[in-house]
Each structure stands twice: as C-alpha cells, then as structure tokens.
Amino acid sequence: MLGISRAFYNVSSAATWCFFPIGTRTSDTHYPRIRAVPKHFTVPPKWVPFSTKVAYRLFEGKKIFAYAKDNYNVSGVPDGFRVEMVVSRAEAIAVKTSMEVEGEWLKA
Known part of the structure; x- marks a missing residue:
C-alpha cells in the first residue's frame, strides 16, 4: 500500500535516538555525530535544534560504551x-x- 518494504520499530524514546549516530550521514562536517x-x-x-537539558549521567554513558564494546554474540558481530x-x-x-513526555523532541 505505502511501498515501504523495511521498517524499524523501537520503544525507546525519541530523545534517546538523538544521542546515537545510527542511520545518519557520516559526512556531516557541521555537526559530526x-x-x-x-x-x-x-x-x-x-x-539538536532547540535548547534542552536532556542528557545521560556519566555512569550511563559508561554503560553505553561497555555494552557497545563488549556485547558480542556467538557470531562475533x-x-x-x-x-x-x-x-x-x-x-x-x-x-x-x-507529546506529553517529549513534546519538544517530537516537534523538531
């Protein structure tokens, strides 16, 4: 009907996805992600094109890096x-x- 053959659905917040370079252009030199x-x-x-205080705490950032570095499965990927x-x-x-939780993130 819409011609979309591949979609991704995730229950993480919109703000969470803004912190990661996944699916973005890596050649963006103005704002390298x-x-x-x-x-x-x-x-x-x-x-992020608006003022916000949303950020991770240092211990959360460390967990993100540990997960990304150490989380391999049996395939090695x-x-x-x-x-x-x-x-x-x-x-x-x-x-x-x-909108009640992340209105400013959804309008951007």
Whole structure:
C-alpha cells in the first residue's frame, strides 16, 4: 500500500535516538555525530535544534560504551552493529512516545 518494504520499530524514546549516530550521514562536517567517549553523552547533542537539558549521567554513558564494546554474540558481530545496519537500511522508523513526555523532541 505505502511501498515501504523495511521498517524499524523501537520503544525507546525519541530523545534517546538523538544521542546515537545510527542511520545518519557520516559526512556531516557541521555537526559530526560521533560520540567517542562516555563523557560526550553527559551533554545534549549539538545537532539538536532547540535548547534542552536532556542528557545521560556519566555512569550511563559508561554503560553505553561497555555494552557497545563488549556485547558480542556467538557470531562475533556486535549487537550495536546489527542495530545500526537495520536502522540505516530502514525506509521508515517508528518511535513510541507521546507529546506529553517529549513534546519538544517530537516537534523538531
């Protein structure tokens, strides 16, 4: 009906997805979307076009990095890489959230 053959659905918040470079253009030199160390997650992303205080705490940033680094399955392929491949090839992305919780993130 809509011609969409690949869609990705996740129950993480819209704000959460803004923190990760998954599915974004890596050639964006104005706002590179690379977060190289856990401390980078403790401030709002520079590419968010509005003022916000949403950010991770340092211990959460450390957990994100530990998960990305150490979470391999028996195939030897990291789960983060699998998610990145699925999202970057999706023709539609659906996020479950609400205007009451994330209104400023959804309007952007």
